[in-house]
Amino acid sequence: MMLEIRWHARGGQGAITVAEILAAVALRQGLYVQSFPEYGPERSGAPLHAYNRISDEPIKLHSGVYEPDIVVVLDPTLLHAEPVAEGLKTEGLLLVNTSDAAKEMAKRTGFRGRVLAIPAVQLAEQAKIRFANVPMLGVLLRLLNFPLEAGQEEFQTVFSEKLSPAVLEANLEALRLGYEAVSHESVVDMKRGVIAS
Amino acid sequence: MIHLKELARREEKTQKFFGGHGLCAGCGAPIVVRTVLNAIDRPMVVINATGCLEVATTRFPYTAWSVPWIHVAFENAAAVASGIETAYRVLRRKGKISQDMVFVAFAGDGGTYDIGFQALSGALERGHRLIYICYDNEAYMNTGNQRSGATPRGAYTATTPIGSRGSGKPQRRKDLTEIVVAHHIPYAAQASISDWQDMVMKIERAVAADGPSFLNVLSTCTRGWGFPAEKAVKMAHLAVQSCYWPLYEVIDGAWHLSYEPEPRTAEERAKWGRYGLDITEWLKLQGRFAHLFQKKQEEIFVRPEHRELIAEIQREVERDWEKLLAKCGRAIPVLA
Amino acid sequence: MMAKGKLKAWEELEVGAVVLEGGSTQAILTGGWRTGKKPIVDAQKCVNCLLCWIHCPEPAIVTEKAQMRGYDYAHCKGCGICAEACPSGAISMVPEERLVPKRGWIE
């Protein structure tokens, strides 16, 4: 069974980084993974996409993702810049960083499947970090039933040299806030690949 | 001397470069381009080498340009321009073309100091009447900030990273403008996006030159140099004030200094060195030099282990400045 | 999925991949790149020196008869160079959501 995820963000918002960390965490859970950006001249502010594939069998595909199971929108302004729900499976999940209601997101994108609206920006502010990417990663870890510790460990291995201890701590806190933000949702059932609502 | 209002009127009348391109917010390159295109009030053909400017402004089917524009490859802007300029002369001689035109080549420092240097040298030596503008952001920025021959000593780039055995670019940057002057062309100059009036005046002289002309224009890069986008013009100003990027012109081999830095603010006066602003005032504001500094309560200090390098960089700037003064026939101020 | 209409078939393309419509990047609304702040200009303080205009990398500053008249928000990327360059403090960067007149020209 394979799960395909498409991230929507703008250059400089850290989508590619968290997509890679998500893949690393899934690998730690014994799954097969891919993480790749949509190649093109990335410029801060310009729309960009990143992709994940997570599967319990080796992944041979090397093509784009056209019918994702999950779409993650890190920057809500992208909703009117491009069709974020394009190709999203009807039984898939649209996860949007916004303080608006999920219904509003469904209306704006025309997606009739499951929508999850998470005010990740506020979670980021709460944890005193800049971007919404890390809290959204926390949400996904929870949704995919990966342990929070695995996410925090992975984050540490990647960033311990690069970030000062205080900033690293803030990011781990943001990850936890994201993780906690979806406690009541039931998780993805990796075996059936269906997003159990 | 053209006034800003005249330039604005020109852009209102015939806009030659449009928004919606993909250059980063705060990029220096389009500031150079707009200044050049507005300063030249004559039909032109633009020849653009591969690089940030070219890639971000002509993603098919869109183009930011509304003047005849051509890109062929990374290393041949000057050669392509030579072909166009020659075709123009022949077709004009044969009466097939009548209008008076100029040929402007735009390339970054990678495309000019390094890979495109041979074509540039050939075009200059052959005397083609073209205006070559290098928007110098001191590294290969389109591919994500790798070092070029224009990268300053000590700067971090993705190919001169910082580590236990690496502390930025070990070599000094190549003084390309001086090498260009050695081609005995009628006009060569250094300009900066921080001094539009000086740049416009130099573009006009380049257009008037009877033969090849070359402008090396400092064009800051918010992502590659590592400073907030809004400081793009200020970063160029500080480079000029510190004598790191001198403004001068060489007309038929004669050197003329365009600007002798003097402090503009109390803050600058407080940090003024022998000829200009202390080089650390410019270096410390940039991410590419962050490894040379450390921050203590909002104050930025040179790391002890890098004091020698910083002093050496300052000395190099002063020695180059003195050589420039000599070439411009200026006496070197005796140390008080 | 960039701002694109219908993509052309190969037979419909110009010979040699030539692009004939000049300045067509106007169709790309890079105003969406702003990350939270946009410039506005106070008409009282503006001395119309046009230092903002010459330093704008887009261009996204609107002039009429060489008079500064505000911003083309469809393309302004919010870099803030104009605010830094303005000698009379007429330009300020305000939160994106702030309601402003069409071109941010505050009479």
Added chain:
Amino acid sequence: MTVAMKQKQLLTGAEAVAQAWRQIDPDVVPVYPITPQTPIITTFSEMVAEGLASTEIINVESEHSAMSAAVGAASAGARVATATSSQGLALMLEICYIAASLRLPILMNVGARALSGPINIHCDHSDAYMARDAGWVQIFTENAQEAYDYTLMAQRLAEHDRVRLPVMVMLDGFTTTHSADVAEILPDDLARQFIGEYEPPFSLLTQVATIGPFDMPDYYFEHRRAQQHALEQVREAFEQIQRMFKEKSERPYEGPFEAYQMDDARTALVVMGSAAGTAKAVVDMLRREGRRVGLIKLWLFRPFPRAAIARVLGYVDSVAVFDRGLSYGSFGPLYLEVTSALYSRVWGVENSRRPKLANIIYGLGGRDLRPDQIRKAFDDLEAGRLRADQLYYAGLREEGDQR
């Protein structure tokens, strides 16, 4: 050089090409010296200095800049020609691809010469073969006459409104470029009538346009398909121009190749360039001995005339393809084209049958191909000693061969 009527002259291949350039009178010719094509540009430079051509020559600083300047001049609506060989073609190859993609009608003569290493200044086709995927039309010529004729024709072909592609005309290094041969030059007025005035469909000097945009994956594939389409249009235009040239020159060029003594041939060679002459002489000799032999001398190598080759070789028992270059790790490029063409043909139709094939590599680095070596190829073919899956080398010293 007043020419009352067509006259036979003693000309080297290089001089013949220079004559063609003089009559074409290109607006811009970027030049850079490299053996063996240099006499083309030096002879032409003298013509310009004598006022026999109105061309502006650019003495560039490298072949890379020669093709770059040619692209610039052509995009400005000028008629452009240049010449190179071997390493020069390799250096400019990056820009050759771009000239084709921009659909610029640049004429280039190539004095075919071996590619380094080791460095070698003599003839083979490895340089032309290297450029076979660049998107140019490629024409191989046998001698000074063909070099002159096809250079004129190439100019018309490049500018043909359904083609609009750069054209490469190969003449063998030294064997053709430097050997004096009898060639007939058209009277200037006749030549100029044939060449015609150049009305550029586009000029950067008079039109606002962006040339050489940045393609993302959403358009690059379509642009490349459009380029292939242009090459698919060449064959018809090529034959149309041959007919027009025949009216002026009375020289009967017809189709992508010359079929020499092929009507009832049982065994045949396929060959390009000057060696075809030697091979014709051997065919004549063997015909006099009553042997049914023939040869195909290919002019148009790109676009490769697959159907025509497959048709003409469908009535022959066995064929030896002579390649003056080798696609290392595989066979000779001409052989690869011929076998592919034959494989894709429907057999048994009009009692055609698939011939036995063999690939003979010859003449690398100027090594001469002697008549006795060609005769041996015919003998081996007829005796069935040559296999399709093995490479043979004519004129190579190998251990154990009986010199």
